[in-house]
Amino acid sequence: MNTPHTNHPDDQRSPLGETYRQGPVLLRGQMIPEESTTERLLKTDESIDWLHRDPWRVLRIQAEFVDGFGSLAELGPAVSIFGSARTDPADPVYQAAQYMGAQIARRNVAVITGGGPGIMEAANKGASIEGGKSVGLGIELPHEQGINEWVNLGMTFRYFFVRKTMFVKYSSGVIVCPGGFGTLDETFELLTLVQTHKAATIPIALYDSSYWQGLFDWVNGTLAQRAMISPLDPSLVTITDDADEAVDVALSGLIRQR
Template sequence: MADEKSPAVHHDEDPLGQTYHRGPVIMRGPMIPEKTTTTNLLEPESDTDWLHMDPWRVLRIQAEFVDGFGALAELGPAVTVFGSARTSRTDPMYRAARHVGRKLAEQGVAVITGGGPGIMEAANCGAAKAGGKSVGLGIELPHEQGINKWVNLGITFRYFFVRKTMFVKYSSGAIIFPGGFGTLDEAFELLTLVQTHKVARTPVVLFGTEYWQGLMDWLEGTVREAGNISPLDPELVVMTDDEDEAVRVALSELCR
C-alpha cells in the first residue's frame, strides 16, 4: 500500500535511513509521521476544527463547481442580466428589465440573473411569464433575501468566484442595468475577460445611457488616454436605452 511505510532498505548512502511515501511526497528521518493516513482516516474525531480548515474548504469549492456545472450544462443558449437588487418595481428600469427578460425568452434563450430582487427579479419575471428558462444564481450573504419567486432553475453559491464562473461560462452575452458595487464588479470582471481575450467574443450591453455615460467617458478618456487600456470594441460594448437593441446586441454572437 503506497500510504504505508515502505520496507526499510539500509544502504550506506542513505544517511537519513528509511523512506516513507505518502502519495507523491517522501519523508525521511524525523519527518516520518507516527500514524499513517489510513489510521488517521479511521480514527474517531473529537475535534471538528478541520471543518473550517483550507483542505476541507477546497472540497467545498470543488463541490460548488460540480453542482453548478451539473445544473447548467444542458441549459442551452443564455444571456445574463445584471443590475441592482435595490431597484423598485415602480422604477422604469424594472419595467425595461422585465421586457428584456420576456424578449430573450421569446427567442428561446435562457435568462440568467443573480437571483435576487430588483433588476434581477424583473428579468426573471419577464422570462418566466413568457414560458422561458429563468435562472437565478444566488449568493450566500448575511442579509440576502434568497432566490426570487420567478426563478424556475436556481442554485445558491457560497463563493463569489464560483458564481462568476457560471455567469461567464454559460452566457453568450450580457445586459448590464444600473447597479452598485456588485453590478460594477460583475461588469468590470466581464469587460476584463473580453478585453484580454480570455473568453470568446461576448457582447456587453450597458443599459441606461444617462447612468453609464460618465463611466464610459472616463474609460475612453482619462483611462485610455493614459495608455492603461485598449479601445473598447464598439461591436462588443454597446450603450443604449432601447430594450430591443439591447436584446439584439446581446444575441448577436448567437446569430453569427
C-alpha cells in the same frame, strides 16, 4: 522531531536544506512538516477544526462546481441580465428589464440573473410570464433575500467566483442595467476575461446611457489617455437606451455561434 526526508531522487541540495515534496508542493527548511500526509490522515483527531480548514473548503468548492455544471449543462442558449437588487418595481428601468427578459424568452433563449429582487426579479418575471427558462443564480449573504418567486431554475452558491463562472460559461450575451458594486464587479470581471482572451468575446449591452456614460467618459478619457487600456477596449460594450437594441446586442453572440 520526526522530520520527513527528501523524497525525490532528482532533487539537488538547496542552500535552504533538504527538499520535501507533498504531491505538487515543494517544501524546504523550516517549511518541512513534522508528520507526513499519511501520518496525519491516520492520526486520531478528536477536534473538528479540520472541517473549517482550507483543504476541506476545496471539496465544498468542487461540489458547487459539480452542482452548477450538472444543473446548467442542458440549459441551452442563454443571456444574463445584471443589475441592482434595490431597483423598485415602479422604476422605468425595472420595467425595461422585465420587457427585455420577455423578449429574450420569446426567442427561446434562457434568461439568467443573480436570482434576487430588483432588476434580477424583473428580468426573471418577464421570462417566466412568457413561459421561458428563468434562471436565478443566488449567493449566500448575511442579508440576502433569497431566490425571487419568478425563477423556475434556481441555485444558491457559497462562493462568488463559482457563481461568476456559471454566468460566464453559460451566457452567450449579457445585458447590464444600472447597479452598484456587485453589478460593477460582474461587469468589469467579464470585460477583463474578454480583454485578456480568457473567455470568448461576449457581446455586452449597458442599458441606460445616463447611468453609464460618465463612467465610460472616464474610461475613454483618463484610462485611454494614460494608455491603461488599448484603443479597442471601449468597443467591447454597447451603451444604449433602447431595450430592443440591448436584446439584439446580447443575442448577437448566438448568431455568431451558428
